[in-house]
Amino acid sequence: xxxxxxxxxxxxxxxxxxxxxxxxxxxxxxxxxxxxxxxxxxxxxxxxxxxxxxxxxxxxxxxxxxxxxxxxxxxxxxxxxxxxxxxxxxxxxxxxxxxxxxxxxxxxxxxxxxxxxxxxxxxxxxxxxxxxxxxxxxxxxxxxxxxxxxxxxxxxxxxxxxxxxxxxxxxxxxxxxxxxxxxxxxxxxxxxxxxxxxxxxxxxxxxxxxxxxxxxxxxxxxxxxxxxxxxxxxxxxxxxxxxxxxxxxxxxxxxxxxxxxxxxxxxxxxxxxxxxxxxxxxxxxxxxxxxxxxxxxxxxxxxxxxxxxxxxxxxxxxxxxxxxxxxxxxxxxxxxxxxxxxxxxxxxxxxxxxxxxxxxxxxxxxxxxxxxxxxxxxxxxxxxxxxxxxxxxxxxxxxxxxxxxxxxxxxxxxxxxxxxxxxxxxxxxxxxxxxxxxxxxxxxxxxxxxxxxxxxxxxxxxxxxxxxxxxxxxxxxxxxxxxxxxxxxxxxxxxxxxxxxxxxxxxxxxxxxxxxxxxxxxxxxxxxxxxxxxxxxxxxxxxxxxxxxxxxxxxxxxxxxxxxxxxxxxxxxxxxxxxxxxxxxxxxxxxxxxxxxxxxxxxxxxxxxxxxxxxxxxxxxxxxxxxxxxxxxxxxxxxxxxxxxxxxxxxxxxxxxxxxxxxxxxxxxxxxxxxxxxxxxxxxxxxxxxxxxxxxxxxxxxxxxxxxxxxxxxxxxxxxxxxxxxxxxxxxxxxxxxxxxxxxxxxxxxxxxxxxxxxxxxxxxxxxxxxxxxxxxxxxxxxxxxxxxxxxxxxxxxxx
Numbered sequence: 001x002x003x004x005x006x007x008x009x010x011x012x013x014x015x016x017x018x019x020x021x022x023x024x025x026x027x028x029x030x031x032x033x034x035x036x037x038x039x040x041x042x043x044x045x046x047x048x049x050x051x052x053x054x055x056x057x058x059x060x061x062x063x064x065x066x067x068x069x070x071x072x073x074x075x076x077x078x079x080x081x082x083x084x085x086x087x088x089x090x091x092x093x094x095x096x097x098x099x100x101x102x103x104x105x106x107x108x109x110x111x112x113x114x115x116x117x118x119x120x121x122x123x124x125x126x127x128x129x130x131x132x133x134x135x136x137x138x139x140x141x142x143x144x145x146x147x148x149x150x151x152x153x154x155x156x157x158x159x160x161x162x163x164x165x166x167x168x169x170x171x172x173x174x175x176x177x178x179x180x181x182x183x184x185x186x187x188x189x190x191x192x193x194x195x196x197x198x199x200x201x202x203x204x205x206x207x208x209x210x211x212x213x214x215x216x217x218x219x220x221x222x223x224x225x226x227x228x229x230x231x232x233x234x235x236x237x238x239x240x241x242x243x244x245x246x247x248x249x250x251x252x253x254x255x256x257x258x259x260x261x262x263x264x265x266x267x268x269x270x271x272x273x274x275x276x277x278x279x280x281x282x283x284x285x286x287x288x289x290x291x292x293x294x295x296x297x298x299x300x301x302x303x304x305x306x307x308x309x310x311x312x313x314x315x316x317x318x319x320x321x322x323x324x325x326x327x328x329x330x331x332x333x334x335x336x337x338x339x340x341x342x343x344x345x346x347x348x349x350x351x352x353x354x355x356x357x358x359x360x361x362x363x364x365x366x367x368x369x370x371x372x373x374x375x376x377x378x379x380x381x382x383x384x385x386x387x388x389x390x391x392x393x394x395x396x397x398x399x400x401x402x403x404x405x406x407x408x409x410x411x412x413x414x415x416x417x418x419x420x421x422x423x424x425x426x427x428x429x430x431x432x433x434x435x436x437x438x439x440x441x442x443x444x445x446x447x448x449x450x451x452x453x454x455x456x457x458x459x460x461x462x463x464x465x466x467x468x469x470x471x472x473x474x475x476x477x478x479x480x481x482x483x484x485x486x487x488x489x490x491x492x493x494x495x496x497x498x499x500x501x502x503x504x505x506x507x508x509x510x511x512x513x514x515x516x517x518x519x520x521x522x523x524x525x526x527x528x529x530x531x532x533x534x535x536x537x538x539x540x541x542x543x544x545x546x547x548x549x550x551x552x553x554x555x556x557x558x559x560x561x562x563x564x565x566x567x568x569x570x571x572x573x574x575x576x577x578x579x580x581x582x583x584x585x586x587x588x589x590x591x592x593x594x595x596x597x598x599x600x601x602x603x604x605x606x607x608x609x610x611x612x613x614x615x616x617x618x619x620x621x622x623x624x625x626x627x628x629x630x631x632x633x634x635x636x637x638x639x640x641x642x643x644x645x646x647x648x649x650x651x652x653x654x655x656x657x658x659x660x661x662x663x664x665x666x667x668x669x670x671x672x673x674x675x676x677x678x679x680x681x682x683x684x685x686x687x688x689x690x691x692x693x694x695x696x697x698x699x700x701x702x703x704x705x706x707x708x709x710x711x712x713x714x715x716x717x718x719x720x721x722x723x724x725x726x727x728x729x730x731x732x733x734x735x736x737x738x739x740x741x742x743x744x745x746x747x748x749x750x751x752x753x754x755x756x757x758x759x760x761x762x763x764x765x766x767x768x769x770x771x772x773x774x775x776x777x778x779x780x781x782x783x784x785x786x787x788x789x790x791x792x793x794x795x796x797x798x799x800x
Contacts, residue, residue, distance in 0.1 A: 120225030
């Protein structure tokens, strides 16, 4: 911003300003104030509102007073020592720098002469500093302040010191004389300062006596620097003082620029649950959202602070879990998944503090476990295995009041409430999806709380998997029949030019099936989030290859030899695709996963030692060319690969050829390295790792099943969905995916006998032998045994 000079070369307030709309005049005021430019300040001040003139800014604490030189209360010293800067106001800065003219301009424009900084100091407190006492400019600042009609010359700061006490401490005779000549009562204390002194001294009787005489509620909400009276009482855990202030209608949400934290944040930060309860009750319903959305400088809300346990004190007044419960009862008024500056939710904070109880409470109330912080980590990544097992145990409750049996309650509200980013009410797999991505461990995934829900969910949606398998089975059966009839013999079709001339009706039928399958793949592609996600799956790759080969076989006029070759590969890929679809079904998932794991391990092993086999194949081609099986390099390589499986045919090898010594030595090396070392190593690998592979396969198959269920829910989700395929299928099948018909109240009650594993279930108030009326599902024996083990440990702990 620039100013035009007048005819006399000076700046003038009535000179036209060259500026732009929404110019930051306050920043210009601060710049002029820092430079002591009273003319520029005078020119700008008319464009500012009173609240902007009284606006705060930060300054180095050492530039005003060192904390060691002040007799501050311990809690105030602790809070301020964590800050490199303190909050001051323009009038403080002008007095601190001795800018008399600037100070007068600010006061004439409406600046408050009694405003307090973070230390509770007014401008009068700042003036009597020892190295300034002889300067005439600071004497001028004192004269300007004392001449102001609204000046209160005896305000107390957080150390309970008045400006006069500060002048005596620094032996500034000019200020002492001014107070004596003005006949100022240096012992006079305002009601607000008397209340402040009562809280600092924790003198409840004096506080109540002073409070009884207060009629103006503004006195209760006055700014005392870092705190209002209510903030200070909440910070100090003074419940009786809070009750008195709220009873006198002190504002529970009042906050100033120099205050560190609002009352609710102070109460939750130190676990003062009774104070928090009083504050929540005193806030109007329409203001609760703003109260719970208050953050500190790290972006932490009261919910974050209630799980961070910053107060080491252990007494009746301090209970962080009560604070957390009080906040969660009002969860409709705030975002339970609010993130701080590091992207951490309250659930992250509970995990980082290893607080299993708080983590369980937040999950039960609907906290989203899938949200990631700035490091890309979800809350579960900060929890170890044992704590996660304990958290899952917390969702299994037991009632031992029954005589002949006991009731086990599996609380699945977490599945309905932890609903993910889109907020879909029909998504129940968000929690499980996060769990399987973090804990790839059999103990966690086989926990009965997880295992039973996956089992019930599978019973609910298995019809979609069986339908998908049935479509592929019918297509594969018809395709193999078509190949057997029309492309199983070379002689039968030797004179035909194209397969399209044979039995057009059957080919048309096969073509229709192919089109149906192709359309299904296109719909599946649209249902995926991205084409890359579609292509990344092995099953989809085999489906694409099968579709392409089928198109070539049906519609491209190749010769019969070429079509038979295409048909041969088509048989392999179509059956492989069918096997992979079987792997999605619960009974076969582990075996298919084991097959994939073993195949992948063997593939890596063979790739590693393929160079040795290649070397022997090339060597046999050079040595055994007299034999018809080694006359070409491809034949030699093929024969060498067959020999590695054990088909040596030693008598047929031309060892007595042109290189008798070299050939015999080569065979000895081949037998040792390949037959004895590599082959036995391969067999040993299969045998020794089979248990580890089986263990891992069970984990992978469970993860794969959860992933499939998640994809199905995602595909049929209709909320915020612009994809027409997802919208249509979602409206048709979304209700068929969720567990409300089986678990209408989001939990399952299982009545288990003490003597055997027979059990009964209750979901809608009636006890029956099956889980629900619409399905005859029952838990398996292994499920009941696992539940009994957990509740038995709980009952033993309870008895202790």
